[in-house]
Amino acid sequence: MKKRDIILTIISISVLILFLMFANSRFDSYQIRILNLCAIYTILGLSMNLINGFTGLFSLGHAGFMAIGAYVTALLTMPAAVKNQNFFLQPIVPWLENVTVPFLPALLIGGIMAAILAFIIGAPVLRLRGDYLAIATLGFSEIIRIVFTNTQNITNGALGLKSIPNTTNLWWSFGLAALTIIFMLSLINSSYGKALKAIREDEIAAESMGIGLFRHKMLAFVIGAFFAGVGGGLLGNLLGAINPVMFRFILTFNVLLIIVLGGMGSITGTVISAFVVTSGLEYLRVLDESINLGFVRLPGIPGLRMVVFSSLLMIVVIFFRNGLMGTNEFSWDGLFALLRKRPSFLKREVGR
């Protein structure tokens, strides 16, 4: 890295930290929650992009991995008293009742459990290709949800878990998002990351260049699931309440939306898109309510914002197939080139 780039990077990180400190003290809880969600969706988007964007596997099982992370983290961080309050239909299994661990190990265990399940699921489904893989992973994600609905004395079934400690704050979510970004960048630029991209480009050629398809697909799948589990854990402890219905396909769809809009195969695109889509989904709630235009009153249609996002997805898929960034990444050089190019009309104005 050039000296200029290092300085600029340090400055931007400091600005981000200052912003977070400011947000922590001045923003209201709703805004802080949206910021947290943005960071968590960044983690989720990056983990799905590793599987779908970089390795080219069409997997739709993300909600399942998130569910595992969320439940494991929640159950491990809840104090025994809270657990007993939650499990009033059937008491919680004794081996879970008194287990309480700090947040970070709980998150890691959540991620590891998701990764282990991905390993077990991956063995049969990663032999499938394209649409078949999508259907199989989608099925497994639903199976996880159904299992969670029915294991009353472990997950509290359809009642879900409430009063989960609200441990997730801006430092946790942004800190882990930053670590995820660094990890993914490092992975993608390593020999392993290039091998994954080779599989995306041409499986047959990759295999005859000595890249073991199954092993490398499994690697991407398991790492992706780990980060999905961590993201799910952060989400559960942010919202304070989780239930199996939360982890339906629509959650996978939201993450898919982020990576398609941002660009399959771009870390920068995913980060930008995670922030835009997540805050968009919140702030466009206006659309779901009735709008008074003064002379006419539009009735509120619940779910209209999802129509907006679905149309957006369609437009992107039809006209901008590569999304916001394609497979490009942010660099300071690129930014400066863009800045020099874009406001050229401004420069002319000044000169005149």
Next chain:
Amino acid sequence: MELLNTSNITMKFGGLTAVKELNLEINKGEIVALIGPNGAGKTTAFNMITGVYAPTSGRIFLGESDITGAKPHLITKKGLARTFQNIRLFKELSVLDNVFIANHLHLKSNIFEAVLHLPRYKKEKKSILEKSLFLLEKLDLLSFKEDKAKNLPYGMQRRLEIARALATNPQILLLDEPAAGMNPRETDNLTSFIKDIRDEFELTIFLIEHHMSVVMGISDRIYVLDHGVTIAVGNPYEIQNDQRVIEAYLGVSEDA
């Protein structure tokens, strides 16, 4: 010394016998060609040797080891690399990355060492980079190293495929129609190019080719397939004068 040996390999697709009892013996340092009319089963033979198909019967040996039905990536690891009839580069990746990736199979560092940039990975990465640049330089592709593979002109894409195959450190290189789509001048260059890389990298070369000028110019020995059956084996002179080969290519006269 015998490097590649197949004994009676047969490939059946349902009722169709694509290749029947093919016996190849390829010695170290040789350039051997496999020719035959369209649909003779040449590419099927290649696909059996490289592990894309498992032969219906028969065995394939690379040096001492039996590679019959092994996975393609394990066969490549044992020292057999190939190019494709219809170019299969990693199109969206840079020329350098295409070659870099072909070194991945020999990487000893595990994924954690790679992600954390630990010393062993750093060292390996440096030597892979040096080797990739060396190969690109040898094959006159160095000035294109940052370009996307899909943006190279056709002839260079073919060369890049060979560079990529060489990066896997093969003992034997299988070329599937290396001259396809090349003009006469490029074809002439190819002949000397194949000989050069054989000498430079101490390779054994086994190729499928339709351009007879290339085949006759470089082959030590030629195998001729027709409808999956081996109809002739010999040096270029013998093949050119073999009655059955002439018949297979030109057809038999009705009143002969």
